[in-house]
Amino acid sequence: MSDRIKHLYQRAGFGASPEEWALLQGQQFSTALEQLFTQANAVPPLTVASFEDLAEATMADRRKAGRLLTQSYALEWLDRMADPSESALLERLTLFWHDHFACRSLFGHLAIQQLNTLREHALGSFRDLCLAVAKDPAMIRYLNNQQNKKNSPNENFARELLELFTVGRGHYTEQDIKEAARAFTGWGSNYKGNFRFRARDHDYGQKTFLGQSGRFNGEDIIRIILDRQESAEFLVRKFWDYYVSAPVDESLIQELATVYFESDYHTETLLRHLFSANWFYEERFRAGQIKSPIVLLIGLRRTLDLEFGKPAAQTRLLRALGQILFDPPNVAGWPGGRHWIDNATLMLRLNIGAGLLSKRELDLRYRNQPELEILSDPSTRKLDASVTLQALLNMITGTDLATDFAILTDYLLPGPNRVDTENLAALVDNTEGEERLRRMLLVLFSLPEYQTC
């Protein structure tokens, strides 16, 4: 199969499952690319349970119940990412938006509603997405717009809208933030999760924002910011980090910013351009992305068809590695790249394969967070999962070690393997069938190269 398709599937999704890998052999690149978008545009919206249906369960101890519900939605989302029949492109893009519009959701019914909003507009217009997020109850609570009232404005949402969500520092003044905050006064939500415009809290007065004056409301503010090409440039820099993951090439940033701006922020247009560009597949952009904990976990799930004895063990693993869905470190999202790596996370990452394949115990206790330990099932402290290896066995010869290492390396690693696998043959020696495969996989999952894509 072409190297291009492999790179595309790794970056636009979470890497191909062995079955997908087999189907992709010999396929045209353009067909494979089209397939990703066709699949993404065909998915139905999420089922969002209404607050009334959840109320009974949530009333007893709202906080705890809300938190457990958020966790169960996070696990469901992981399942969707790992399911080859779902759209990997859409799920990975939704994860991008979840990182971009970073929001901590304490209440499950608000978390799933926000996720559905991000997913619905993921490939569509950023104008629509940004406005929908401004009206999203979880975000309204997280950034205190609930408290943003005519007589006592709260600037939190307005500040982050400008600094982190649209145009970035250097393109507005403190006064612009104050004026924008006035325009969003009265934008609130109720606990059920409905947007509520509270007219008596709204400031209908004249505002001057980014040089324009009028009786602006929140919608006007978003329109005015996105009319600036600097916003498109700010956004494509974030796409660059997420999908290209390399030091910026300014001329390519300008190319992408122009595409995004001229399409009036149509995200599908931008991504089609990116994934069709020859430069995206150049050697300098390969293996330059340190997998996020979620990309790492989902890749393993797809490759090994993992079934977890206790799915919540994934939450512990992801927390130890630094990435919990619906719980980013702050409104700026996950810093990513080398920030994922320290001595503790690296050793855990390099041992996950062993934990899954040889039952080596991974200790996932929340040692310094007794509050979390109380909320969690102690039996999830170990990563207990079953693997299904048949599809991988079909991929290899089963006899010739060098050939099989080459096949698996090609499938699992972003570039050629520089470790001399001959030296590791002793680890595999005298085994056959599934055990032989397990040992080969254990070697490859332990390589630092596997942590990149």
Place this chain on the structure above:
Amino acid sequence: MKRRTFLKNTGLASAALWAPSFLQQFPGQTNGKILIVIQLSGGNDGLNTIVPYRNDKYYEIRPDIAIRDSEVLRVSDELGFNPALADLQKLYDEGWLSIINNVGYPNPNRSHFRSMDIWQTASDSHEYLTSGWLGRYLDSQCSGCESPHYALELGQGLSLALKGKERQGFAMNDLQQMQRTSKNPLLSYLGQQDAHDHEHEEVAYLYKTLLETQSSTRYLLEQAGGRRTRSNFPATAFGRDLRQVMELILAGNSSKVYYVSLGGFDTHANQNGPQGRLLSIYAEGVKALADELNKHNLWQDTLVMTFSEFGRRVAQNGSRGTDHGAASNLYLMGGSLRKAGFYNDGPDLTNLDEGDLKYQLDFRNIYANVLDNWLGASSEGILSNRFGDLGII
């Protein structure tokens, strides 16, 4: 030093070829000073820790949870310790403890996560930094500190405080687990692979981190096995962490900064029991540490700084607990404080900000003094503002 033993123990004749530079040169140029940071996670209620037992307002708005004045361990006309802090009072009496009142920052954030980030990165309230204040110290000011274990965190993960832009501290797990990891033959083999000039920078970075982790792990295992202290550290996780710190210090470990956490301070309901238990765990631990360091004439070279991400609401809530607040007190301990006792008057309970104490002193001022006066660094470039000398450290 035991470099020769170290090389022998690895059983690899060629070790010197791939051992990182720190093992081949003189260990970090330290000024002999040790900093131990203790993080009380969850937001410790400072008002019930250092109690304003003469303040009627305090008893008025905390009818169920105020510490009765008869129970308070009085140390001044206004303030006294929570009864669980008898051991801390002993340090106070020796002149080894400085309590700084009303420490905080402008526009306080009441989320645990965000406020902890602000304390760990030393950022402004509206600023999002991805490196920690001690990490930036390792980056630019800690000469000879290439190896990660110069700043050591006791715990499973590495806190943002110890992550710099270039360099990072080292998270030290329990020793048995480190032992197992370091003996993994596959990872040992990979650590020796010459992948540092890998054409992909991120892959090279991961190999470098792997190698440093293995070197530091071996070094720390050797150090940790070196000295046993017989003194009585409390049999709590926190006590064990402090014992570990003590043993590493006694073994002549080259770490300059130790980072230890004690969690569970998020006392929204029925707080007095749990908070009292945590405070006594804390006080017993630091007392044992101070005694032992003193015995070895090391206490005068040690500074212990204890903070929490915020204090709690001044008024109690409906469930005999307290909600997230803002400013609180911070404790400095050591054998060579320039000024012990209290810094700043006790909290003003009548002049509040949304029900929370107002800060008088920016926590970054204390960081600046730690960096400038204790670690011999220059806080400029590590912190965004310049701060004056408080005369404590």
